[in-house]
Amino acid sequence: MSRHADTPHSPAPPAVRPRSRNARGEGEKLRTEILEAMLRLMADEERMRPVPLSLREVAREAGVTAPAIYRHFPDKEALSQAAFDSLFGRLVEAMDRADADAAALPPAERLAALAHAYCDFAEENPASFRIMFNAAELSGDGPDRVAQRWRTAVARLADTGMRLIQSPEAGAVSVWSSVHGQLVLRRSAGGAGSSADTHAFVDELTRSLAAVDPATG
Template structure:
């Protein structure tokens, strides 16, 4: 439902109960309120993003390819679940409650950037700062593609490759 709505504020527990054919009050047996339900969905979505990135990176031949595969997996997930991706990045629940589980994806990306630096594939720098720059660019690009689909976007892979060259310092593929 969140993927279709693309807005956590538009979700109601009554609608969820109707969708799963239970009484509205039964939802409260599992979640104390709507925000808790939304937060649980977002945590699961974030776990899917991490799993997709880990699987893609594991199949790569070197640290640079692993970092690229991790970012491309995130882009694929966003393309397949645009409403959920929008809620992950722009939700009211996120602004009020935060999502500490997002730390895992940041840590994985920092480790991937550090591996590129350690292998001499990217210049030495602060991997956390580089990761934040990269994540800002990628998340911004994905959000813009979702929110402004009519723009003449270049292929996502090409744009991500430019980010990897300009922000991480990887050599052009």
């Protein structure tokens, strides 16, 4: 059933995508397919815009019946939480890869690499990224895991002889909120500015956060 009541002028609802039955023991595969269907819908801004998703829409996207979802997720909140956990996991993995790739660089450049990865994820997943941070009713440690990456990167500056303008904790909050705010402003301004502008902002921000301590530099 569509989210909207059918009217004489309503388009026909999309057909359920055909799907072969899972063999015995492939329940986990079905759970993954349902979760991936939810993630596809979350990434589609047009389909998310009018009203919240229903489990019937997720079932249609996955090519299963709605009752099949309940064998793996007790309700829509549980499915939503699994989707958010997956998205935050992907963001953390992207930040960790960037940090590892920049391990040989100075700490300020390593922090910049982390911030660039955060921006890249936001730009490549705009609808999902927006929803990730508008779900205060959901639990989960995703935001805390992201925050820990910022704290570690900023603390690394002090550990290597730099004098921080702020404490590591405050500096991490400043960097994260500034980078995230820049992304939100670009979106709210109708995409004003470019991706290059955002990344230039990141470079300037991370350079300004720390200064070499005269006693050690």
